Amino acid sequence: MAEDFELLRYITIGQYLPGESIVHRLDPAVKLLSAIIVILTVAFLNAYLPNITAFVLILGLVALSGVPIGYGLSGLRPAIWFIFALLILELLFSPVKGVVLWSYSFLHISQYSLRLTVTSLLRLIDFILLISVFTLTTRTNDVTRAMERVSKPLQYLKIPTRELALIMTIALRFVPTFAMEMERLMKAQASRGGGLTKVAKWNIVAQARARLPLVIPLFLIALRRAEDLVVAMESRGYVPNQKRTMYREYHLAVRDWVALAVVVVVSAGLILI
Amino acid sequence: MKLTTRKIVITAVLAAISILLGVTRLGYIPVPNVAGNATIMGVPVYIGAVLEGWPVGLILGFIFGLSSFLGATVPMFKDPIVSILPRLLIGITPYLAYIAVRKKNEILAYGLAGLVGSVSNTVFVVGAIILRGYFTFHQMLVVIPQAIAEAILSVILTVAVCAAWNRVQIGSGRSKISNVTD
Numbered sequence: 253m254a255e256d257f258e259l260l261r262y263i264t265i266g267q268y269l270p271g272e273s274i275v276h277r278l279d280p281a282v283k284l285l286s287a288i289i290v291i292l293t294v295a296f297l298n299a300y301l302p303n304i305t306a307f308v309l310i311l312g313l314v315a316l317s318g319v320p321i322g323y324g325l326s327g328l329r330p331a332i333w334f335i336f337a338l339l340i341l342e343l344l345f346s347p348v349k350g351v352v353l354w355s356y357s358f359l360h361i362s363q364y365s366l367r368l369t370v371t372s373l374l375r376l377i378d379f380i381l382l383i384s385v386f387t388l389t390t391r392t393n394d395v396t397r398a399m400e401r402v403s404k405p406l407q408y409l410k411i412p413t414r415e416l417a418l419i420m421t422i423a424l425r426f427v428p429t430f431a432m433e434m435e436r437l438m439k440a441q442a443s444r445g446g447g448l449t450k451v452a453k454w455n456i457v458a459q460a461r462a463r464l465p466l467v468i469p470l471f472l473i474a475l476r477r478a479e480d481l482v483v484a485m486e487s488r489g490y491v492p493n494q495k496r497t498m499y500r501e502y503h504l505a506v507r508d509w510v511a512l513a514v515v516v517v518v519s520a521g522l523i524l525i
Numbered sequence: 526m527k528l529t530t531r532k533i534v535i536t537a538v539l540a541a542i543s544i545l546l547g548v549t550r551l552g553y554i555p556v557p558n559v560a561g562n563a564t565i566m567g568v569p570v571y572i573g574a575v576l577e578g579w580p581v582g583l584i585l586g587f588i589f590g591l592s593s594f595l596g597a598t599v600p601m602f603k604d605p606i607v608s609i610l611p612r613l614l615i616g617i618t619p620y621l622a623y624i625a626v627r628k629k630n631e632i633l634a635y636g637l638a639g640l641v642g643s644v645s646n647t648v649f650v651v652g653a654i655i656l657r658g659y660f661t662f663h664q665m666l667v668v669i670p671q672a673i674a675e676a677i678l679s680v681i682l683t684v685a686v687c688a689a690w691n692r693v694q695i696g697s698g699r700s701k702i703s704n705v706t707d
Contacts, residue, residue, distance in 0.1 A: 295604050345664060372601070372659070379603040383595055415528045419584060422537030423544060430538075430545050456563070459554045460678055464685070466551070467565065471572065471686040474538040481534045492528050 269388045274507065275317035276389045280398035282508040286515040287386045288402070293519040294378050302522045303371045309518065310378050317385045324384035325377070335376070343369045396421045401502070415492055422481070426474070433473050437466050528580065536581045539569040540588040547592050554674070563671045566593065567615060568682045571642035574620040575635060575687050582616020589615075601659040611649030618645040619683075632688060639683030643676040 270276075275283070290310075297303050314321055343365050350363035387395070400417030407413050446465065528536075543566060546552025552566040570589050574582030590612030594605055602608045619642035626634040651665050 291605065295606065342659070368658070376603045387595075412528050415533050416584065419533055419537045419540060420588075422534065423540035423588070426538055426541035427544050427548075430541055431549070434545065434549070434551070456554055456674060460563075460674065463551065463554070463565065463678075464681065467546070467568075467682060468685045468689070470542060471539075471569075471682075472689055474542055475535065475576075475686075475690050478531075478534045478538040481538075482531050485530050485534070490530055492530055492533060 267388060268391050269319060269323075271318045271389065273316060273318045273389070274511075275313070275385060277507070278511055279502055279504055279508045280390050280394035281401040281502065282504065282512050283386055283390060284395070284398040284402050286512060287382055289515055289519050290382060291379060293522055294375055294382075297375075297522060298367075298371060300367065300370070302525050303374045305525070306522050307374045307378055310381050314381050314385055317389050319385055319388050321381075324381050324388070335373075339369050339373060342372065392424055393421075396424070397498070397500075397502070412493060414496070426477070429477075430470065430474060434466065434470055437469055441465055532577050532581050535577050536573060536584050539573045539581075539585055543569040543585065543589050544592050554678075563674045563678070565675070565678050565682060567612075567642055567646045567675075568639070568679050568686075570612075570616045571619040571639050571679060571683050572686050574616045574642070575623045575638045575683065576690065579617045579620040582620050583613060584616070586612040586614065586616035601654055601657070604657060604659075606657055607650060607653045607659070611646070611653050614649055615642055615646045618642060631691075632684060635684045635687040636680045638687075639680040640676055642683070643679040644672070647672040647675065 290306075294303075294306050297306060311321075314324060343361055344359045345365075352360055352362045353366065354361040390398070396417050399420060400413055403411070403413040403416065446462065543552075546566055546569075552564055554563040554565070566589060570582055570585040573585040587609065590605075590609035593602060593612070594608040619638035622641035623634045623638040626637050647668065651668060654660055655662055655665060
């Protein structure tokens with residue numbers, strides 16, 4: 253019962269595994285850029301060989317970073333049966349292309365659907381591991397600064413990257429605050445006999461209706477807090493769209509350039525094989 | 526794209542709500558089909574677009590897509606082309622719907638923005654799933670009941686929040702400095 257109200261428990265944003273590995277010590281912007289390059293590369297791999305190679309390389313990266321692999325994959329656990337069902341669906345009902353390996357009335361496993369299933373499973377694990385390695389070895393502040401620095405060239409397209417980084421920083425700062433507000437709202441509803449706990453899980457209409465008295469006040473509380481923050485920021489002299497200095501400066505070391513070069517070469521290799 | 530302090534902060538708090546609804550699963554309503562969940566995660570995007578204009582909608586759409594990509598446990602949503610790219614547009618369409626009808630009836634315009642946002646989310650994401658070859662068009666037809674549920678919820682939420690918020694605004698004076706500095 254009590255755990256129904258403990259929203260903060262689910263919030264894993266900003267979790268950081270301290271360590272001294274080479275992955276920890278790389279410049280955050282280099283890590284982010286590398287992660288983006290690898291994710292985009294993996295998203296476009298279709299054949300078996302490049303997918304399996306990428307998977308093995310990513311396992312190597314996880315080992316190098318010192319993140320326990322079970323911990324990295326822990327986000328997968330609640331959804332494991334769902335993923336399993338989905339993969340079966342994909343295996344049996346995808347369009348029939350290539351040699352049919354097995355069929356029973358309307359169910360077919362073809363070479364195409366087998367490849368699609370295997371590659372999408374590998375891709376899912378690749379992505380989860382990559383994202384876990386990045387977020388678990390990088391502090392939240394470094395993540396937002398890295399986003400700002402990686403997107404810097406976009407400033408020439410008049411995209412306000414500094415403000416975007418500020419948005420991310422404020423948003424991440426407010427998530428635990430709003431989680432606490434949400435807990436308060438849920439308890440208030442429950443004490444009046446409402447709330448989510450009494451509602452049958454698959455009763456979609458009831459589930460939806462139970463959410464309205466939680467979500468609408470949450471929005472209004474959030475917007476009111478935003479007003480306060482606007483006043484606070486402006487009274488301290490914040491002016492948007494201006495260049496500003498930072499408390500911490502980053503300098504790229506040789507290892508950062510080497511890491512980036514390795515990532516680019518490996519990604520190009522994966523696309524070419 | 527000029528951002529005022531107010532736009533930055535409102536985008537940030539709506540993004541925080543979007544992230545919170547995602548990680549606590551409160552933004553998802555369990556539905557037994559391929560997509561797994563009906564979602565009200567898009568609602569902060571539509572509300573941002575209505576209250577502060579399309580740039581805010583665009584940024585919120587990006588953050589929504591990013592959090593959907595990072596938190597996805599379903600293979601097809603671990604694909605940035607399905608989870609991020611279509612979401613860039615869903616902050617823009619509700620804004621267009623809103624300004625088109627705003628002059629006639631404010632409340633109707635909020636509702637239409639919620640509806641258009643939700644429908645464009647469904648259409649763009651399902652379109653991307655089909656284009657990437659995860660499922661065929663006929664397999665994706667099962668999402669229709671869920672799409673209707675999502676549309677109804679986002680209309681209710683968008684109207685409720687925007688109407689309540691704009692009434693509050695009339696009562697209490699709000700900061701105007703940000704409008705002067707740029």
